[in-house]
Amino acid sequence: MTDSHHSRRALLRYGAYGAGAAALAGTAASWDRLTGADIPGRDDGSLVVATLGSAFSPAGIRTLVAGFRALHPGIKVRVNAVQAVDWSDFFAKILTQIAAGTAPDLVYVATEGVQLFARHLGVPLDRWVRRDAAELREYFADVHPSLVESMMYEGSLYQLPIEFNAADMYLNTRVLHQAGADLPADDWTRDDFTALLRRMKKANDSHFTPYFWTNRLWGGVVPWLFANGTNLLAESRAPGGGWLWDCFYPAAQRRGRGGGFRWTTPQATNGRVEEAYDYLAGLIQEGLCTRPEGGNGQNLIGVFSTGRVGVTPAGGFWAGGLHLAGMRDDAFDVRYFPRWRTRRHQFGAAGYALLRTSKKQDAAWEFIKYSARLDTLTELFSTNQTTPARRSMLAAGRYRETGPAHWRIFYDTLDAFPDTGPVPAPPQVAEVTQVLLKHTGTALASPRSVGPALRRMQGDLEKAMERDV
Amino acid sequence: MTDTRIPAVRPRAATPPVTAPRRSARGRGARLLAALFLAPTVTGIVVFTVVPIIGSVVLSLFHWDVIDPPGFAGAANYREVFTDSTVLVSFRNTLVFMVFAVAAQLLVALSLALTLNGRMPGWLRSVFRSAFFFPLVLSAASISVVMKYLFNQDFGVVNWLIGLVGIAPVPWLTSELGAMATVIIVYVWQQFGFSFLLFVGGLNNIPREIHEAAALDGATGLRKHLALTLPLLSPTLLVASVVGIINALQVFEQPYVLTDGGPGDSTRTVVMVIYEKAFEQLRFGEASAVGVLLFVLIMAVTAVQFRLSRRFVHYQ
Numbered sequence: 001m002t003d004s005h006h007s008r009r010a011l012l013r014y015g016a017y018g019a020g021a022a023a024l025a026g027t028a029a030s031w032d033r034l035t036g037a038d039i040p041g042r043d044d045g046s047l048v049v050a051t052l053g054s055a056f057s058p059a060g061i062r063t064l065v066a067g068f069r070a071l072h073p074g075i076k077v078r079v080n081a082v083q084a085v086d087w088s089d090f091f092a093k094i095l096t097q098i099a100a101g102t103a104p105d106l107v108y109v110a111t112e113g114v115q116l117f118a119r120h121l122g123v124p125l126d127r128w129v130r131r132d133a134a135e136l137r138e139y140f141a142d143v144h145p146s147l148v149e150s151m152m153y154e155g156s157l158y159q160l161p162i163e164f165n166a167a168d169m170y171l172n173t174r175v176l177h178q179a180g181a182d183l184p185a186d187d188w189t190r191d192d193f194t195a196l197l198r199r200m201k202k203a204n205d206s207h208f209t210p211y212f213w214t215n216r217l218w219g220g221v222v223p224w225l226f227a228n229g230t231n232l233l234a235e236s237r238a239p240g241g242g243w244l245w246d247c248f249y250p251a252a253q254r255r256g257r258g259g260g261f262r263w264t265t266p267q268a269t270n271g272r273v274e275e276a277y278d279y280l281a282g283l284i285q286e287g288l289c290t291r292p293e294g295g296n297g298q299n300l301i302g303v304f305s306t307g308r309v310g311v312t313p314a315g316g317f318w319a320g321g322l323h324l325a326g327m328r329d330d331a332f333d334v335r336y337f338p339r340w341r342t343r344r345h346q347f348g349a350a351g352y353a354l355l356r357t358s359k360k361q362d363a364a365w366e367f368i369k370y371s372a373r374l375d376t377l378t379e380l381f382s383t384n385q386t387t388p389a390r391r392s393m394l395a396a397g398r399y400r401e402t403g404p405a406h407w408r409i410f411y412d413t414l415d416a417f418p419d420t421g422p423v424p425a426p427p428q429v430a431e432v433t434q435v436l437l438k439h440t441g442t443a444l445a446s447p448r449s450v451g452p453a454l455r456r457m458q459g460d461l462e463k464a465m466e467r468d469v
Numbered sequence: 470m471t472d473t474r475i476p477a478v479r480p481r482a483a484t485p486p487v488t489a490p491r492r493s494a495r496g497r498g499a500r501l502l503a504a505l506f507l508a509p510t511v512t513g514i515v516v517f518t519v520v521p522i523i524g525s526v527v528l529s530l531f532h533w534d535v536i537d538p539p540g541f542a543g544a545a546n547y548r549e550v551f552t553d554s555t556v557l558v559s560f561r562n563t564l565v566f567m568v569f570a571v572a573a574q575l576l577v578a579l580s581l582a583l584t585l586n587g588r589m590p591g592w593l594r595s596v597f598r599s600a601f602f603f604p605l606v607l608s609a610a611s612i613s614v615v616m617k618y619l620f621n622q623d624f625g626v627v628n629w630l631i632g633l634v635g636i637a638p639v640p641w642l643t644s645e646l647g648a649m650a651t652v653i654i655v656y657v658w659q660q661f662g663f664s665f666l667l668f669v670g671g672l673n674n675i676p677r678e679i680h681e682a683a684a685l686d687g688a689t690g691l692r693k694h695l696a697l698t699l700p701l702l703s704p705t706l707l708v709a710s711v712v713g714i715i716n717a718l719q720v721f722e723q724p725y726v727l728t729d730g731g732p733g734d735s736t737r738t739v740v741m742v743i744y745e746k747a748f749e750q751l752r753f754g755e756a757s758a759v760g761v762l763l764f765v766l767i768m769a770v771t772a773v774q775f776r777l778s779r780r781f782v783h784y785q
Contacts, residue, residue, distance in 0.1 A: 442731075
């Protein structure tokens, strides 16, 4: 028994405090969780569309909303342009909104997040696509099946692709002329590429680096892995998808298609992966290539346009960027990625994903359809900041002002090399990307560090892929 | 079995009756006024600090991916983070960063404060004070973006400048040692202004007569600073180091923007891991567990500092 100096009155008082606290806690616990949507005026009944802030211009967004409103006056739309430095940052901010209880109805999602969203948050579009098949036939006829397949997950379609970018090779024509070299041939090889870098290096001073690349999932090491006939994760196709291919694509185009990509067993220690890393490490040692640095490659436009870099991998999005940086249409050009063992290229695509938390799913589907229309995309993608998913939009007039001369390559990459595929982005994409970037940094520190770093990458990838996300 | 009873020191009957002072209406009014003035601050601390801390501790016991309802995990998140090599490396990196960054920050700030405390025109002193403080008001992310350009190995101005005197390009951001050093340099450049202002204030509070007396006794230069200035400045040093260490243990923007934690994990810090686990990997429970461990670390380091301060800090 505890001896206490507390008086009975004090005990009663403490008891009353305790009871009061318990009552308060009970009352608080019995309340529904307050979310951002409970803020008065926050939920005005609009269909909320989240886009990557930098993906569309404000004028483009205004046009997008006005056009939809004219078509569907009964559906209010609010575009939430989320500012983010890259897709990973964008997804993080969308998830924050979901955690806050203010989930949008539609989210603009790139390849990097297609399977993550499909698995956790997305609604398959199959039933609406089947229902509106007649209306969509024209869309699918205009869009390459590889892009559509990259938006499928386990047999279902989750997004209609509206833009994509394949990693082709941009060349600064002034640097080419300085080196006394011509634009490489369409079927140039990895050895041709290396020889060109050496010529460029020889013709310039010590502050010049022939090849620049950014350490990221799209356009980093992955295009070299694809060119060497391998991938970071074993790639296969999910069964299913026949409902879509049979309905919209001719036999020649649907051959070999499935229900979306599956990326499973890590293969960082595969001989061809190591070979690709050895090649890049060799370029770095020879001073032909920059050391891999993380980020979104923002400083690249500056160094490329001023001739401090001769070659870099980029997609159609760069034509507009270089034009804005003051490069003339003939100051740069584009070629396919060089052949190694294969000519397989990598790409990333994007479109709107419908979230299962949405209470306006039919209205959201109308917006998805609207966003994929030819007139909508023509208005939206007027400045060559990306490659439109519709083949018919790539015409000479579009590139007359910005260049490059060989603009056809942007879409022909898909047609000329039908095995071209999306960057590996399983639902565990965040961890896979982090593992790839961090070990790529150490692997390319010196040729001797390639093997040990890839073995660590393999171990970390295995752990990441075992995790049920 | 331990007897937990509290022995009665004195029989209750022997205790002189204590009569509580009668609470006057004026006293009650003063207390009410004090409570009113304190209420906004206390409310802010409770809502934005206490509740989130409790929330983090609770969340660290759950698996939660934002999308599905949380599931109780017990200590599983803590087991996971204690076996996660990235988490352990991030704690090591953060401690290394803290030691070098805080030491450099205090050294730079103190040296500059002592220099400015010497003979110098008033207007020039003001210019320097403003210049040293200015980086602190800038956004750390913006500074880091600019510094990333400056420290780029191939195209950065820093390597161009050192190249003028024949030094080969330094892999500032692409080697393990270089990346950590660059993050520390950028952090110290931005942060030392705060310590600098504290030291300037502290130096101004040291009575001039003490310096004059020391000068009469023949103490000059470094000897004077070590024997006189530093002991008298020790309370300010304590504040500057406590604030510096707490801030350094929470470093995020500089390594996130400059190196993204690389190369490898060489500049990945604890707060970066919290961010990545929560918002990139959707493991909010594990992120909270790391957050709780960081909280404990900060409390422990601060407690040690205050303990040590009893021996090394001299109040006038």
